[in-house]
Amino acid sequence: MAEKPESSTPSVDAMGITAAPPRRSEWRRFSRVFFGRKLYLIGFIIVVIIFLAAIFAPLIAPYDPIKNDLPSRLQNPSTEHWLGTDQLGRDILSRIIYGTQISLIIGFSAVFSSAIIGALMGLAAAHFGGWVFAVIMRVADVLMALPAIILMMLIAGMMKGGGIWIVVFALSFGGIAPMCRMMCGMALSVKQNDYVLAGRAIGMSNWRIMLTQIFPNAFPPLIVGLTMGIGGVVLGEAGLSFLGIGVQAPTPSWGGMVMDGQRFLMTNPLISTLPGVAIMLLVFGFNMVGDGIRDAIDPRLRGVI
Amino acid sequence: MDTSSNDKVMKVENLKMYFPITRGLLRRKVGEIKAVDDISFEINKNETLGLVGESGCGKTTTGRCILRLYEPTSGSIIFSGNDISKMPERKLKNFRRNMGTIFQDPYGSLNPRQSAGGIVGDPLLVHQMATKRDVKDKVAELFRIVGLDPDMMDRVPHEFSGGQRQRIGIARALACSPSLIICDEPISALDVSIQAQIINLLEELQEKLALTYLFIAHDLAVVQHISDRVGVMYLGRIMEIAESGELYENPLHPYTKALLSAIPIPDPVAEKTRTRIVLKGEVPSPVNPPPGCHFHPRCQLAIPECSQARPPLRDVGSGHYVACIRV
Amino acid sequence: MALLDVQDLQTYFHTEYGLVKAADKVSFHVNQGEIIGLVGESGCGKSVSILSIMRLIPSPPGETVGGKVIFEGKDLLKFEANGPQMRAIRGSKLTMIFQEPMTSLNPVLTISRQLTETLELHLDMDKHSARERAIELLRMVGVPDAARRVDDYPHQFSGGMRQRVMIAIALSCNPTIIFADEPTTAVDVTTQAQLLELMKDLVTRLDTSLVIVTHNLGVVARYAQRIYVMYAGRIIESGLSENIFNHPRHPYTVGLLNSVPKLGERHGTRKLIPIYGLPPNLINMPTTCAFLPRCTEKIGKCEKEPWPELRAVDKDHYISCYVDIKGK
Numbered sequence: 001m002a003e004k005p006e007s008s009t010p011s012v013d014a015m016g017i018t019a020a021p022p023r024r025s026e027w028r029r030f031s032r033v034f035f036g037r038k039l040y041l042i043g044f045i046i047v048v049i050i051f052l053a054a055i056f057a058p059l060i061a062p063y064d065p066i067k068n069d070l071p072s073r074l075q076n077p078s079t080e081h082w083l084g085t086d087q088l089g090r091d092i093l094s095r096i097i098y099g100t101q102i103s104l105i106i107g108f109s110a111v112f113s114s115a116i117i118g119a120l121m122g123l124a125a126a127h128f129g130g131w132v133f134a135v136i137m138r139v140a141d142v143l144m145a146l147p148a149i150i151l152m153m154l155i156a157g158m159m160k161g162g163g164i165w166i167v168v169f170a171l172s173f174g175g176i177a178p179m180c181r182m183m184c185g186m187a188l189s190v191k192q193n194d195y196v197l198a199g200r201a202i203g204m205s206n207w208r209i210m211l212t213q214i215f216p217n218a219f220p221p222l223i224v225g226l227t228m229g230i231g232g233v234v235l236g237e238a239g240l241s242f243l244g245i246g247v248q249a250p251t252p253s254w255g256g257m258v259m260d261g262q263r264f265l266m267t268n269p270l271i272s273t274l275p276g277v278a279i280m281l282l283v284f285g286f287n288m289v290g291d292g293i294r295d296a297i298d299p300r301l302r303g304v305i
Numbered sequence: 306m307d308t309s310s311n312d313k314v315m316k317v318e319n320l321k322m323y324f325p326i327t328r329g330l331l332r333r334k335v336g337e338i339k340a341v342d343d344i345s346f347e348i349n350k351n352e353t354l355g356l357v358g359e360s361g362c363g364k365t366t367t368g369r370c371i372l373r374l375y376e377p378t379s380g381s382i383i384f385s386g387n388d389i390s391k392m393p394e395r396k397l398k399n400f401r402r403n404m405g406t407i408f409q410d411p412y413g414s415l416n417p418r419q420s421a422g423g424i425v426g427d428p429l430l431v432h433q434m435a436t437k438r439d440v441k442d443k444v445a446e447l448f449r450i451v452g453l454d455p456d457m458m459d460r461v462p463h464e465f466s467g468g469q470r471q472r473i474g475i476a477r478a479l480a481c482s483p484s485l486i487i488c489d490e491p492i493s494a495l496d497v498s499i500q501a502q503i504i505n506l507l508e509e510l511q512e513k514l515a516l517t518y519l520f521i522a523h524d525l526a527v528v529q530h531i532s533d534r535v536g537v538m539y540l541g542r543i544m545e546i547a548e549s550g551e552l553y554e555n556p557l558h559p560y561t562k563a564l565l566s567a568i569p570i571p572d573p574v575a576e577k578t579r580t581r582i583v584l585k586g587e588v589p590s591p592v593n594p595p596p597g598c599h600f601h602p603r604c605q606l607a608i609p610e611c612s613q614a615r616p617p618l619r620d621v622g623s624g625h626y627v628a629c630i631r632v
Numbered sequence: 633m634a635l636l637d638v639q640d641l642q643t644y645f646h647t648e649y650g651l652v653k654a655a656d657k658v659s660f661h662v663n664q665g666e667i668i669g670l671v672g673e674s675g676c677g678k679s680v681s682i683l684s685i686m687r688l689i690p691s692p693p694g695e696t697v698g699g700k701v702i703f704e705g706k707d708l709l710k711f712e713a714n715g716p717q718m719r720a721i722r723g724s725k726l727t728m729i730f731q732e733p734m735t736s737l738n739p740v741l742t743i744s745r746q747l748t749e750t751l752e753l754h755l756d757m758d759k760h761s762a763r764e765r766a767i768e769l770l771r772m773v774g775v776p777d778a779a780r781r782v783d784d785y786p787h788q789f790s791g792g793m794r795q796r797v798m799i800a801i802a803l804s805c806n807p808t809i810i811f812a813d814e815p816t817t818a819v820d821v822t823t824q825a826q827l828l829e830l831m832k833d834l835v836t837r838l839d840t841s842l843v844i845v846t847h848n849l850g851v852v853a854r855y856a857q858r859i860y861v862m863y864a865g866r867i868i869e870s871g872l873s874e875n876i877f878n879h880p881r882h883p884y885t886v887g888l889l890n891s892v893p894k895l896g897e898r899h900g901t902r903k904l905i906p907i908y909g910l911p912p913n914l915i916n917m918p919t920t921c922a923f924l925p926r927c928t929e930k931i932g933k934c935e936k937e938p939w940p941e942l943r944a945v946d947k948d949h950y951i952s953c954y955v956d957i958k959g960k
Binding site (some may be wrong): 353359360466468496497498499500501502504505508523524525526527529530531532533549550553554563564565566567568569570571572573574576579581583584586587588 | 673674776790792793820821822823824825826828829847848849850851853854873874877878887888889890891892893894895896897898899903904905906907908910911926
């Protein structure tokens with residue numbers, strides 16, 4: 001850093017080249033932010049546990065989640081059934097563990113399908129402007145105007161059978177409009193930057209500007225929205241199941257469990273509150289991970305940390 | 306200095322850029338912002354033409370019209386023998402290769418999610434002047450030219466200081482060996498002690514690579530230092546254009562005189578003997594500019610004729626042009 | 633005796649990445665009716681020093697950990713930052729003009745409201761006389777048609793006019809000292825000339841002291857009697873304006889003056905001499921001189937000894953450097 005310029009006309013190379021901040025590895029920087037804050041860490045641990053539970057459900061669940069055992073119905077927690085049993089005598093712990101599978105499958109597939117469609121629509125609206133913008137945004141407005149739960153009920157109701165993919169379809173439909181609006185808003189503000197202008201000035205094509213200049217800058221802030229969306233979709237699935245049009249019995253789904261247990265809220269409150277707590281933890285975990293990722297991938301932090 | 310005056314890189318004639326002001330749902334046009342109001346100038350090969358003026362004088366808009374980031378309302382922009390003012394986008398690509406740009410804000414003009422090497426390599430790839438394989442070597446060479454360590458190619462802009470980022474911007478502008486580089490306030494966002502580094506770099510590069518610059522800035526001292534000729538703009542028009550030493554020693558237009566006297570110089574002894582012409586009032590709105598000479602309401606020399614007709618930019622000898630009927 | 637005497641002011645910021653000594657042992661004084669300049673690049677601690685005096689440092693993360701600010705015989709640092717004594721001084725006896733008038737004026741209140749507020753608060757004026765005074769103040773700072781424009785909102789004023797309003801607010805309670813933090817950085821040169829001439833006229837007429845904080849050396853050269861040059865949180869050179877600009881003796885000041893283009897210099901006659909390297913990162917700085925890595929005059933002592941205190945090299949001329957450019 002302290003090389004002394006010797007001659008009166010030093011070469012350009014002497015000008016502070018070596019003075020750039022020292023480089024840290026990408027991963028160290030990421031992990032320093034991500035794991036440096038307690039809440040993010042707690043959220044991350046919750047998400048990891050949920051994933052492990054989903055993957056290893058057959059190994060860790062003590063009972064079959066769908067096999068009825070009427071003699072031991074509505075039991076309180078005991079050494080045999082740690083969290084008690086429901087009205088059909090099924091082990092609640094096992095059902096919650098298996099429920100993670102359904103929640104994650106639905107959460108991820110619904111969020112990603114709505115994100116892809118919504119983001120493309122938003123990006124196109126922001127980049128092309130004019131009538132493209134008007135048409136896409138009006139479509140999004142219409143989608144937004146329909147209450148999500150009614151929209152979902154409509155779709156789920158029309159396609160009877162209640163298979164899990166129909167739930168996914170119904171839930172992802174509701175996510176398109178918010179994603180489209182978020183993407184459009186971000187892309188419009190990114191477009192104001194001089195580097196987009198610079199891209200045009202060097203002769204980049206519209207597509208290239210959209211994909212290399214606008215999208216990489218508009219997308220990361222939406223990751224928070226996406227991870228939070230997973231929480232939201234799980235909630236939505238719970239709502240549909242609660243209304244009886246979601247994942248059909250006897251498949252263990254947290255929302256369905258909350259609905260099943262509500263009749264016994266006074267006598268056996270654990271039946272519906274425990275899956276409720278599981279939903280809450282999942283939503284919290286994903287929200288924290290979203291916040292953590294957003295902070296950790298922010299390039300503005302590079303060189304500072 | 307100017308060895309071959311026939312060797313014009315660019316010729317701008319009667320350039321006008323009016324931005325419509327629209328209102329309401331139907332985008333009814335209710336007025337126009339006359340950002341650039343009929344200006345003409347030429348840029349010779351291997352020279353630096355400076356454009357100075359205060360904010361809203363149209364200097365940046367002029368630069369962006371030349372880059373065809375805006376489509377001019379009328380007028381012609383002759384570049385390498387072709388008028389690019391109305392050229393459709395797909396034909397423009399070949400001309401864009403020959404123009405480089407350096408932006409004001411070293412923070413905003415570099416994509417924060419792209420590596421420095423990627424940013425500098427982009428123009429090469431866009432214009433197929435390098436393949437994916439050899440782009441790295443070419444970018445490394447550009448890094449060396451602007452005084453950056455090629456080892457820092459895969460860092461992102463935020464890992465660089467302001468001055469270094471501006472060097473990245475300069476490397477990007479140089480990438481395709483352009484015949485004209487438009488520098489839009491390239492140093493005004495930098496710290497005082499860094500500004501000189503960038504000015505010197507631009508001068509060294511011009512010498513080494515025989516570059517031609519259009520240097521747009523509000524700081525007359527800087528513009529004068531770097532430019533061969535300087536044009537002074539006010540409210541969308543060029544008021545005076547002259548060789549840079551001549552403009553300082555023999556300013557003719559009352560606005561140029563006021564502008565020169567308003568620039569503070571870091572020398573208290575000299576300041577004591579300097580008289581400062583303090584202009585009255587403020588720059589009028591470009592939506593509704595004054596009739597005749599745009600400067601007449603603030604001018605000390607103004608006579609009734611000044612508000613009648615627009616004074617033409619007339620030659621007063623040795624390449625000195627002034628748009629004023631009172632001098 | 634000096635009107636305001638700042639002694640060894642130390643303001644530190646505790647950041648996630650380490651301790652930032654934003655202002656370190658800053659000492660200066662302001663005399664009655666004097667214009668002084670506080671000059672330095674961004675991040676050198678000039679604004680932090682002023683905000684510390686006004687007790688406006690956000691805490692946390694900032695903290696004024698040492699020094700004295702003697703004003704009218706009392707140490708302002710002894711007062712609570714938002715206590716009654718400080719509130720009585722701030723905005724009336726010590727006032728500020730900020731760089732960006734749009735953000736320092738409240739956009740939803742009329743100019744009259746913002747002017748009369750301070751008058752009613754500090755001078756106990758009634759509504760009517762406060763309004764009269766507000767109009768008078770606007771006239772004084774050269775706002776045309778003041779009686780009508782007093783009821784306008786900030787966005788109806790241009791940048792230069794808003795800065796005039798800021799000057800009017802700063803003047804409203806007959807202040808003893810006005811601190812102007814980059815008052816003309818956001819405006820054009822011709823407007824800058826208007827504003828600077830106006831401020832000079834007003835402070836001379838009202839016998840008020842003015843502290844101009846700026847990165848632009850030229851801005852203070854014409855008006856300030858004394859100059860303090862700051863670098864990396866410290867004052868590194870101080871003295872009379874003529875001495876600082878015409879006979880600078882600290883390598884940084886010399887470098888800074890050599891690196892700016894001079895008006896009227898013919899194109900191609902002189903190459904600028906830049907200061908190499910970068911301004912220092914203020915986090916966890918070494919104890920040696922902060923300018924050392926960029927210095928072209930350094931001697932062996934500089935590498936070993938800590939950053940020197942200010943020393944007199946001439947009458948009223950101080951530098952904090954082991955080397956004295958003129959003495960060499």
